[in-house]
Amino acid sequence: AQKVTQAQTEISVVEKEDVTLDCVYETRDTTYYLFWYKQPPSGELVFLIRRNSFDEQNEISGRYSWNFQKSTSSFNFTITASQVVDSAVYFCALPYYGNNRLAFGKGNQVVVIP
Amino acid sequence: SQTIHQWPATLVQPVGSPLSLECTVEGTSNPNLYWYRQAAGRGLQLLFYSVGIGQISSEVPQNLSASRPQDRQFILSSKKLLLSDSGFYLCAWSVAGPPIYEQYFGPGTRLTVT
Numbered sequence: 001a002q003k004v005t006q007a008q009t010e011i012s013v014v015e016k017e018d019v020t021l022d023c024v025y026e027t028r029d030t031t032y033y034l035f036w037y038k039q040p041p042s043g044e045l046v047f048l049i050r051r052n053s054f055d056e057q058n059e060i061s062g063r064y065s066w067n068f069q070k071s072t073s074s075f076n077f078t079i080t081a082s083q084v085v086d087s088a089v090y091f092c093a094l095p096y097y098g099n100n101r102l103a104f105g106k107g108n109q110v111v112v113i114p
Numbered sequence: 115s116q117t118i119h120q121w122p123a124t125l126v127q128p129v130g131s132p133l134s135l136e137c138t139v140e141g142t143s144n145p146n147l148y149w150y151r152q153a154a155g156r157g158l159q160l161l162f163y164s165v166g167i168g169q170i171s172s173e174v175p176q177n178l179s180a181s182r183p184q185d186r187q188f189i190l191s192s193k194k195l196l197l198s199d200s201g202f203y204l205c206a207w208s209v210a211g212p213p214i215y216e217q218y219f220g221p222g223t224r225l226t227v228t
Contacts, residue, residue, distance in 0.1 A: 033213065033214065033216075039156075042221075043202055043224070044204075044220070044222055045158075045204065045206075045219040047216045047217070047218060050215065050216050089156050091156075091158070095211075095213070095214035096214070100146050100163055100211060100212075101160060101163060104158045106156060106157055107157070109156065
């Protein structure tokens with residue numbers, strides 16, 4: 001069965017510090033996608049990235065970067081030079097193949113202190 | 115572009131009253147549709163999902179029900195609300211799969227049952 005573990009519950013950083021969020025997953029699928037979402041205080045979940053298991057290259061988008069390591073079943077997310085607007089809950093997710101659902105982790109609460 | 119709407123944004127209802135939350139999607143056809151609940155804490159609980167008109171899969175036994183009367187309309191209902199139904203309700207859509215692609219979320223409805 002699919003499982004996503006986000007062990008860190010709440011992480012506090014001072015503005016401009018970097019923060020890395022860990023996501024470890026379990027799947028029996030040989031090919032799969034992985035996702036990260038951001039949930040700001042307003043509540044709406046915002047899709048950040050989709051990564052195919054075929055592609056292990058790191059991804060960078062502005063201050064966000066993702067490190068996918070299939071060998072350790074991890075898909076970690078780093079925010080560089082954090083800003084107050086980065087304060088949110090971040091979710092990692094993995095599809096259940098064939099039945100249209102996503103398995104979400106419990107989320108990481110990031111608090112950026114000005 | 116695709117847009118997802120949810121209403122109402124907030125709702126306060128007494129115990130035992132009925133509930134109807136509506137979700138509509140624009141700009142896509144034959145989407146998969148999902149209802150989630152986020153109670154105290156951060157976890158996302160999948161309540162229902164639908165792959166087509168009239169096709170509803172229930173994930174958790176409860177006093178809630180869902181219907182999909184039109185291709186891009188998804189309704190969450192209850193005949194009699196319980197205190198435990200309080201929470202943040204999120205509707206989401208995705209492209210029909212497999213493979214399972216990312217889900218896009220609506221702004222959510224905050225329900226308080228008193």
